[in-house]
Amino acid sequence: MTSAASPHLTGGPETLVICGRVDADRAELTPRGELVHGCADILARALAGLPATVARVDLDMAGVHFMDTAGLQFLDVLADHGRRRSLTVTATNWNGQPRRILELAGLDTTDPLTGLAVTDPLAAAPPTAPASSAVALERAECLHVLQEEVEQLRQAIASRPVIDQARGILMATHGCTSDEAWHILRETSQLSNTKLRDVAAAVTASAEADGPPPSPELRTALHRAVARRRRGTGKAT
The missing domain is CATH 1.10.150 (DNA polymerase; domain 1)
Structure with missing residues (x-):
């Protein structure tokens, strides 16, 4: 199954377009453009439109040439989708300026979701309040x-x-x-x-x-x- 980007998956000119292809239980999404304000909503609509049979979602980010801090929200949406649906989710092939932003954020440039996705609910909860505060401060910095x-x-x-x-x-x-x-x-x-x-x-x-x-x-x-x-x-x- 192959689906092109439909109007509800498309942002404004030169912002973000997400094309999708579903093969058996795997969905491959290819964002193209910029991860800026509104990109997380575009991704959420794309994910909501996937068949219920999908057990894995892979994003090829090679077509993304610019991102600001909204790109982190984009990744949070993808990671949250994986947690809620118990799916495997990845976001690979980062290049150029977006890759630099991931480096500054301290994320894995091979697949930043390795630092965001949590499959074990118990592992998601910090053991102590001070640890949670430290993580929050580091993220804010x-x-x-x-x-x-x-x-x-x-x-x-x-x-x-x-x-x-x-x-x-x-x-x-x-x-x-x-x-x-x-x-x-x-x-x-x-x-x-x-x-x-x-x-x-x-x-x-x-x-x-x-x-x-x-x-x-x-x-x-x-x-x-x-x-x-x-x-x-x-x-x-």
Whole structure:
């Protein structure tokens, strides 16, 4: 039996689509897209639509290219489904950024459900309250780290256009390559203790007609970075 993703299994554009195939008592689901807000609900609907005869659910995660902390809820839904139905559930073939998130969360990147799925109800209960508190604190710390990394990724994506513009301006102004312009921006950021995006924004603004010049600190750092790059490449100043 083969079933394509139906509308109720599909999120918004570029979010998440889950296709399913059932062979005897095994269901193979292939999510494609992003594990972001709403992904756990999409998975829950996909699991609810499986035949009652299914005794094993395997997810091939190779088609997932991005996830934030909602991906952990996605895994919780899958693990909970396995516990409630007494099924074997797996989620394998993680790659790229999602694999990095699993590493930060301290989960097994081969199959993170090995750290979440519990088949023995007695094993699910922590022996003592302090142990439970320790687990909760560790989980909260992992979530905090994940949230910071996801936010950094989002900022990097948002900063890309202005950084590319600044690189183009430096290439035209100083006759350098794209890589050299990148190093100049980074070194200026380090020398002036200024965020890279702010350095790029200042360089871009100063190139506009009647645009404000960079601050004295940034100008000094930029001149030093350009001079160092020229010395390193053997170009005349």
